[in-house]
């Protein structure tokens with residue numbers, strides 16, 4: 644089954660995004676690019692070059708709901724009438740764009756001061772304009788088969804980067820479309836999110852991510868198309884490197900935890916002293932993800948004190 648890559652510019656530090664056109668019946672797009680004039684122009688030009696019109700798209704499958712991946716879904720649906728699919732855990736993110744994705748309650752629990760939490764949420768709200776809400780969406784689940792005239796692609800739910808992050812798998816060619824779950828030269832950020840099953844709790848991003856890598860490993864993919872950067876062909880090596888990197892950072896995190904305890908915000912300042920705004924949010928996300936993993940692996944213990952989660956070394 645032919646796959647074509649379109650490279651769409653984004654206003655984000657990550658750089659351009661790769662989105663994929665599965666050239667078969669129904670003509671299917673995997674991810675869309677952000678809602679910017681430049682992205683629309685790039686999309687229109689590239690789809691034309693491939694011999695199609697925007698109106699020809701029949702189905703849009705989203706790997707997750709970050710703006711660079713879902714931003715043009717509404718625009719494309721309006722133009723083509725395509726059905727839009729997203730994992731059930733992120734359906735609401737796309738339907739209700741007026742809600743900011745940064746959960747203030749979860750932020751306050753990491754030890755961020757109220758004012759700083761508002762500041763971060765404000766910055767994130769500015770990112771929302773890069774995606775329109777989609778009203779008519781279909782939710783998919785793990786193992787959903789997307790049927791085509793000459794075969795199928797299967798959804799593989801790979802929570803981690805976000806709770807609903809998913810890949811698409813074609814067994815016949817051992818090919819994976821990985822979204823942001825696997826990126827060639829950078830590690831995907833485990834972003835702070837509420838637990839989809841219980842919104843007052845944090846989603847255990849890193850623990851889920853490591854499990855998702857194992858799930859992908861069990862498929863033995865030979866070719867992985869990523870959303871940013873080059874393809875990955877040496878997945879075993881990739882996973883080994885990523886795991887090594889994760890546990891190096893975990894050792895560092897654990898060593899930075901003083902005997903009288905620390906919260907995730909303070910720890911993010913030790914790990915990444917100079918970052919601000921969006922990057923500060925990602926730094927906090929990274930810190931809390933590592934702390935939670937260390938607690939799950941019984942290397943640290945956690946105690947909530949006055950609404951803030953404090954982390955302590957185990958004796």
Ligand SMILES: [Zn+2]
Pocket residue numbers: 707709804823
């Ligand atoms: Zn993403």
